[in-house]
Amino acid sequence: MNEILKCLMTFATEILPVIVLGIVFFALRKNTSWKKFWLVLGLLLPAFVVFRSVQWLACKNDLEMAIEGLFLLALYVLGAFIGNFFKTKKILYVIAVSVIVLLLFLAFKWIVDYDSEMHPFGTIVDEPLSQDLMKNAEHLDYEIRIKQTDAWGHNAFVSAIRVKGDSVYACLLRSACGVSFSSLDSCEWKTLPSEELPGTRTQVQALKDSIEAYRQELIPYGVFDGCFFEITLINYRQGVKRYLEIGNAMIGAPTDVPQAKRLEKMAEAFLLPLDTSAAYRDSIERCFELDKQDRGGEL
Numbered sequence: 001m002n003e004i005l006k007c008l009m010t011f012a013t014e015i016l017p018v019i020v021l022g023i024v025f026f027a028l029r030k031n032t033s034w035k036k037f038w039l040v041l042g043l044l045l046p047a048f049v050v051f052r053s054v055q056w057l058a059c060k061n062d063l064e065m066a067i068e069g070l071f072l073l074a075l076y077v078l079g080a081f082i083g084n085f086f087k088t089k090k091i092l093y094v095i096a097v098s099v100i101v102l103l104l105f106l107a108f109k110w111i112v113d114y115d116s117e118m119h120p121f122g123t124i125v126d127e128p129l130s131q132d133l134m135k136n137a138e139h140l141d142y143e144i145r146i147k148q149t150d151a152w153g154h155n156a157f158v159s160a161i162r163v164k165g166d167s168v169y170a171c172l173l174r175s176a177c178g179v180s181f182s183s184l185d186s187c188e189w190k191t192l193p194s195e196e197l198p199g200t201r202t203q204v205q206a207l208k209d210s211i212e213a214y215r216q217e218l219i220p221y222g223v224f225d226g227c228f229f230e231i232t233l234i235n236y237r238q239g240v241k242r243y244l245e246i247g248n249a250m251i252g253a254p255t256d257v258p259q260a261k262r263l264e265k266m267a268e269a270f271l272l273p274l275d276t277s278a279a280y281r282d283s284i285e286r287c288f289e290l291d292k293q294d295r296g297g298e299l
Contacts, residue, residue: 015075018072018075018076018079019075019076019078019079019082020079021045021076021079022042022075022076022077022078022079022080022081022082022083023079023080023082023083024083025038025041025042025080025083026038026042026079026080026081026083026084027083027084028083029042029083030083030084042080045076046073046076046077049069049070049072049073049076050069050073052069053065053066053069053070053073054066056069118218118219118220119218119219119220119221119222120216120217120218121216121217121218121219121246121249121256121257121260122216122217122244122245122246122247122249122257122260123243123244123245124214124215124216124242124243124244125242125243126240126241126242126243127240127241127243128239128240128241129234129235129236129239129240129241133234133236133241134236134239136236137236137237137239139164140162140163140164140236141163141164141165141236141237142162142163142208142233142234142235142236142237143160143161143162143163143233143234143236144159144160144161144163144204144207144208144211144231144232144233144234144270145158145159145160145161145181145230145231145232145234146158146159146160146161146230146231146232146267146270146271147159147181147228147229147230147231148227148228148229148230148247148268148271149178149227149228150227150228151226151227151228152287152288152291153178153228154176154177154178154284154287154288155176155284156173156174156175156176156177156178156179157173157174157271157272158171158172158173158174158175158179158180158181158183158271159171159172159173159197159270159271159272160181160184160187161192161199161204161270162189163201163204163205163208166201167191168191168192168199168200168201168204169189169190169191169192170189170190170192170194170197170199170270171184171187171188171189171190172190172197172271172272173187173272174272174275176280176283176284176286176287177283177284177286177287177290178287192204197270199269199270203266203269204270206266207263207266207267207270208233210259210262210263210266211231211233211242211244211263212233212242214244214259214260214263215259217256217257217258217259217260219252219256219257221252226247226248226251227247227248228245228247229245229246229247229248229249229264229267230243230244230245230247231243231244231246231263231267232244244263246260246263246264249261249263249264250264
């Protein structure tokens with residue numbers, strides 16, 4: 001099917017216009033009083049094509065481009081031959097039909113190219129809970145884990161929220177060199193709302209609902225670098241886990257990935273605030289230096 005579409009697009013955008021030009025110029029030459037004018041105008045295109053073909057062959061030794069030029073010349077000659085049998089009134093119909101066909105194919109091509117150039121944003125992974133996580137099923141309803149880092153895993157913010165009935169507990173961590181969820185065992189869990197995190201049970205439930213409702217979004221560009229923003233919903237009651245990675249949602253146009261932007265904004269409310277102190281920035285720089293040493297001077 002794709003090959004057929006490519007052939008149709010080639011005909012509509014490359015072959016048909018050349019034939020129509022030949023028809024128009026030589027039909028007007030035959031049916032109007034400005035015969036020499038239309039003849040000269042009609043010969044300019046083939047003269048240019050011949051010149052370029054010779055140039056491709058002699059100067060750049062590109063036989064393929066030269067053959068392509070001669071093929072276009074043959075199409076033009078075919079159109080000129082057909083044009084000798086047309087009257088002026090018929091030319092208007094030929095031009096109108098050709099323009100309509102061309103516009104339709106160009107519109108169709110734009111739609112096809114637009115769809116083919118759209119890229120899935122972020123990552124969604126749905127999977128059953130491991131036996132290790134299922135150990136918490138008796139004590140918890142669900143757990144939400146949020147992690148934000150830069151492209152190197154530094155300047156990390158981690159939040160884990162555990163819900164049991166009407167009770168909500170949160171663990172908040174921040175580290176210049178990165179932090180993992182294995183640190184939760186030594187975390188100081190606090191009941192929400194607290195001074196550090198004023199979130200409520202209703203807000204946590206809204207975040208859970210948004211995570212479950214999130215569907216893959218498409219963007220017209222690829223994201224190859226930037227920050228990471230990970231959200232994991234562990235539903236102990238249903239025995240499933242959903243992992244989302246929606247970093248860089250804010251870098252695109254305002255209309256790009258609206259669901260991801262909304263979800264990221266909701267989740268950021270459960271992270272510790274940014275540390276803008278000089279001491280913390282120096283700590284991040286030291287993390288880079290340590291990484292360079294571990295990787296032999298490369299980062």
